[in-house]
Amino acid sequence: MRPQFVLFGDSITELSFKSGGWGASLTDTYSRKADILVRGYDGYTSRWALFLLHHIFPLTSSTPPVATTVFFGANDAALTGRYSERQHVPLDEYKENLRKIVRHLKECSPTMLIVLITPPPIDEEWQQQYAASPHGEKAMKLPERTNEVTGIYANGCVEVAKEFGVSSVNLWSKMQEIQGWQKKFLSDGLHLTPEGNRVVYEEVVKVLSGAWLSAPEMPADFPHHLEIDPENPAKVFQERCLL
Amino acid sequence: MRPQFVLFGDSITELSFKSGGWGASLTDTYSRKADILVRGYDGYTSRWALFLLHHIFPLTSSTPPVATTVFFGANDAALTGRYSERQHVPLDEYKENLRKIVRHLKECSPTMLIVLITPPPIDEEWQQQYAASPHGEKAMKLPERTNEVTGIYANGCVEVAKEFGVSSVNLWSKMQEIQGWQKKFLSDGLHLTPEGNRVVYEEVVKVLSGAWLSAPEMPADFPHHLEIDPENPAKVFQERCLL
Numbered sequence: 001m002r003p004q005f006v007l008f009g010d011s012i013t014e015l016s017f018k019s020g021g022w023g024a025s026l027t028d029t030y031s032r033k034a035d036i037l038v039r040g041y042d043g044y045t046s047r048w049a050l051f052l053l054h055h056i057f058p059l060t061s062s063t064p065p066v067a068t069t070v071f072f073g074a075n076d077a078a079l080t081g082r083y084s085e086r087q088h089v090p091l092d093e094y095k096e097n098l099r100k101i102v103r104h105l106k107e108c109s110p111t112m113l114i115v116l117i118t119p120p121p122i123d124e125e126w127q128q129q130y131a132a133s134p135h136g137e138k139a140m141k142l143p144e145r146t147n148e149v150t151g152i153y154a155n156g157c158v159e160v161a162k163e164f165g166v167s168s169v170n171l172w173s174k175m176q177e178i179q180g181w182q183k184k185f186l187s188d189g190l191h192l193t194p195e196g197n198r199v200v201y202e203e204v205v206k207v208l209s210g211a212w213l214s215a216p217e218m219p220a221d222f223p224h225h226l227e228i229d230p231e232n233p234a235k236v237f238q239e240r241c242l243l
Numbered sequence: 244m245r246p247q248f249v250l251f252g253d254s255i256t257e258l259s260f261k262s263g264g265w266g267a268s269l270t271d272t273y274s275r276k277a278d279i280l281v282r283g284y285d286g287y288t289s290r291w292a293l294f295l296l297h298h299i300f301p302l303t304s305s306t307p308p309v310a311t312t313v314f315f316g317a318n319d320a321a322l323t324g325r326y327s328e329r330q331h332v333p334l335d336e337y338k339e340n341l342r343k344i345v346r347h348l349k350e351c352s353p354t355m356l357i358v359l360i361t362p363p364p365i366d367e368e369w370q371q372q373y374a375a376s377p378h379g380e381k382a383m384k385l386p387e388r389t390n391e392v393t394g395i396y397a398n399g400c401v402e403v404a405k406e407f408g409v410s411s412v413n414l415w416s417k418m419q420e421i422q423g424w425q426k427k428f429l430s431d432g433l434h435l436t437p438e439g440n441r442v443v444y445e446e447v448v449k450v451l452s453g454a455w456l457s458a459p460e461m462p463a464d465f466p467h468h469l470e471i472d473p474e475n476p477a478k479v480f481q482e483r484c485l486l
Contacts, residue, residue: 043468
């Protein structure tokens with residue numbers, strides 16, 4: 001049984017197997033070492049994620065994931081009084097929901113590597129243009145999300161990770177270190193370009209590698225083809241595949 | 244428990260989660276509907292694949308995959324008397340190995356959708372340039388593989404699929420329908436460009452959709468976020484998540 005990593009989150013997770021996506025890159029990096037399962041739910045908030053917890057991470061599982069990324073907050077940080085108001089989750093509740101998720105995952109497996117990822121920054125200019133496209137003239141003149149408010153949620157996420165001593169990736173800060181992050185990393189002011197996906201991939205690999213899940217150090221499931229003796233191929237499989 | 248598709252094959256399967264890869268595209272298409280597991284083994288032939296069968300597809304599994312792609316032959320068709328001779332598997336044995344794989348998968352699950360994929364065509368000119376790069380002046384002047392021989396293996400693969408009444412994708416023929424296939428679909432005369440990956444993806448989706456595994460018709464695992472009543476989010480989860 002190969003170790004499993006679960007990517008649990010909203011659309012930024014759901015879209016992570018598109019060309020250049022961070023989920024696909026992780027799968028490639030951990031090829032022959034771990035299975036990457038995507039559990040991304042477009043539009044979901046941390047509040048709605050709670051309804052999925054027992055289904056995706058049953059406490060009775062004999063083979064829980066060895067690592068899980070938890071990537072919510074981009075929708076929670078939607079502002080009240082705008083089109084996306086139905087997704088808004090107050091900051092305190094967002095933090096409490098993350099605590100519930102972390103507690104559940106720890107109950108599921110005390111050794112699971114848990115990685116909380118903050119929402120990415122917001123490019124308000126693009127967010128507004130994007131809102132104008134489906135809603136036309138009726139579009140509100142105000143953005144659905146602001147970078148400042150999303151930053152407060154990002155800090156909340158990092159605080160929860162610290163409370164529990166689990167890992168976190170502060171994507172909101174990390175991305176803003178690079179000049180031109182607005183267009184370089186964001187495709188519509190919120191979702192990620194391939195370069196933005198690359199940042200998530202690199203940061204997640206850094207956390208996994210810094211723990212006990214460095215891909216080069218993990219054993220491959222079966223012998224490399226050059227280890228196979230063409231005259232006696234059974235030998236290396238008998239020696240190595242004792243599963 | 245979500246249905247699983249397994250991609251079983253050689254390097255063309257192992258590399259299928261690189262940017263634009265066919266495995267990643269399948270994962271994206273079947274997001275929230277099926278899990279795609281990659282079991283690709285660089286350099287492997289159908290002969291060596293037999294050693295993995297019972298490990299990857301244990302007969303005792305209570306949840307066998309609902310679909311499996313079997314994608315060997317590119318290495319089997321390596322010519323004798325060249326650098327890659329150790330990978331050469333005679334045609335008759337290749338066909339017999341495919342039969343053993345299909346029989347095993349059917350024993351694993353009589354309802355499993357099995358898709359045999361033929362090796363892609365070979366661009367001999369690029370294969371030779373590629374061989375020259377690691378071996379320098381010592382490189383043989385003759386190609387490791389020829390398109391003609393690989394075509395014979397591709398036919399063998401299609402014949403085995405017909406014998407068992409399982410699906411097949413004749414990649415060798417399909418790709419050569421397009422002018423300029425040599426550079427358009429192949430990156431080194433053998434492995435696939437993103438466009439080549441696209442052909443595999445489209446052909447596999449065609450087979451899956453033509454059977455009972457059309458992504459748009461398969462149920463999503465959880466409600467779409469617009470189905471959630473923000474005032475009473477529990478309702479739709481109670482109604483729908485009866486797992």
